Amino acid sequence: MRMAKDYYKILGVDKNASDEDIKKAFRKLAHQHHPDKQSGNAEKFKEINEANQVLSDKTKRQQYDQYGSDFVQGNHGGGGGGGNPFGGAGGFDFGNAEDLGDLFGGFGDMFGFGGGSRSKKQQGADVVVDAEITIQEAAFGTEKKFNLNKLGKCDVCSGSGGAPHSKITDCKTCGGRGQVKRIQNTILGAMQSVATCSDCHGSGKIPEKRCSKCDGTGTHKRHEDLKINIPAGIDDGQTIRVTGHGEAAPYHGASGDLYIRIHVKEDKNLHRDGEDIHSDVHISYPRAVLGGEAKTHTLEGVVTIKIPEGIQSGELIRLKGKGVTKRGGARGDHYVRVTVDVPKKISRAAKKLLEELDEELD
Ligand SMILES: [Zn+2]
Ligand SMILES: [Zn+2]
Known part of the structure; x- marks a missing residue:
């Protein structure tokens, strides 16, 4: 995972800087580092430009504050690959938020x-x-x-x-x-x-x-x-x-x-955590003791999973490779959290059986 750039630091302003502060800071630094000047530094200039492009744009700044610089650069760590939005090879094309050309044009009048x-x-x-x-x-x-x-x-x-x-x-x-x-x-x-x-x-x-x-x-x-x-x-x-x-x-x-x-719309049965998916399953006390089967929601619909003997309430059952598709095609995992339901009301017959069992366990 690449380090997110601190655009505020690059421009030397604080997080609450006004649009005017940002503009001033940018102009000053751009003058200082413009590659056409003797003191210029193209790398630095590029960085300043990138920071300004984000912070001077209300929408981009808001997103940056919320998600960090990854929002335009793609936060799918790891090397290249992936598909571009038109189906070919190449990344998501989040692109590099740089446009030196525009800035050169903009500063044409000055230099x-x-x-x-x-x-x-x-x-x-x-x-x-x-x-x-x-x-x-x-x-x-x-x-x-x-x-x-x-x-x-x-x-x-x-x-x-x-x-x-x-x-x-x-x-x-x-x-x-x-x-x-x-x-x-x-x-x-x-x-x-x-x-x-x-x-x-x-x-x-x-x-x-x-x-x-x-x-x-x-x-x-x-x-x-x-x-x-x-x-x-x-x-x-x-x-x-x-x-x-x-x-x-x-x-x-x-x-x-x-x-x-x-x-991404909320799903009432599935919860996502990075590349993993979580769901719940409720089973009866005898099923927890004896093991068996239960149904749970997955990304591919409702499936039947195996409940191992003696499972405890709160335990997770892992469905390997049933999570979200990662870069490169592999998938995360799906975790099913088991809850053992303890009934508040039971039939007379069930009560009798449990009483016998209770005695046996004593
Ligand atoms: Zn025309
Ligand atoms: Zn002309």
């Missing part, structure tokens, strides 16, 4: 970038949805359908922003770079700044004729049906990140991510 190799394209918003699943679906994995109403790629121009058959050319204003440079005179001397080109909105491309459906943005609100594989072993409160399935970004920008928050 300038020699060569202007990067343009600040727009970034699509992240989308968060909730999914309620049963304890069985969580244990074995399932497929869920989502109908999302979000900013998606324009279905007429496929996101290009150009009218059908219209040519797309490099933006003349910025020479296709998406950015324009400016020299400003400041008290610190001449400072070069880089701004997003206002003609092409940072995309570097201009259609000869704009698409009429999306007015050249390449996006519009639309419904999207999405099927997502919920991986086996997922637990209540975990979040799946599906990269690139958030809202589309106008003007050729990168799409945001989709976050699926998992809620």
Whole structure:
């Protein structure tokens, strides 16, 4: 299990820090460690950026406070493997909550970038949805359908922003770079700044004729049906990140991510503890003494289990490999807690038998 990162510590703020405190701390540290500066440190900068991305976002911060940094990084300890939400190999794709590109773009105005190799394209918003699943679906994995109403790629121009058959050319204003440079005179001397080109909105491309459906943005609100594989072993409160399935970004920008928050419904017969499942079984006093069979609920439905002779109330019977699917396909165990019922009222005949037994035991 990897250590959760303490984002508050990374930014040097305390847990009750206001949004303003976090912003200030982030700006200060980002200045200090920006890789373009002599004192810069790319690793440190990345870490600061990651911390800020979580703590400056109300929802992510709340989840982080509740679940720790694992909520975006997957807390299924152990090495790689697993299935991504679309069924291939690879992890859950909780991804790394990093997006240096965006930050470089954001800081472009402050530091300038020699060569202007990067343009600040727009970034699509992240989308968060909730999914309620049963304890069985969580244990074995399932497929869920989502109908999302979000900013998606324009279905007429496929996101290009150009009218059908219209040519797309490099933006003349910025020479296709998406950015324009400016020299400003400041008290610190001449400072070069880089701004997003206002003609092409940072995309570097201009259609000869704009698409009429999306007015050249390449996006519009639309419904999207999405099927997502919920991986086996997922637990209540975990979040799946599906990269690139958030809202589309106008003007050729990168799409945001989709976050699926998992809620596992309470089950009245089964209780989960990590990768193990617990259930109860009630047996009579004679059955406890003599052994025999009893029925209990499991992830696979009601099954008959063997009760060994002389079992005590409160003892656990282990059903090996009948728990939750772990990474790699093995399963946790199922524990059945035995309760021996002592009846308050019994028949005259039963009472007679017990009295005889009582005498025998004396
Ligand atoms: Zn369009
Ligand atoms: Zn331009």
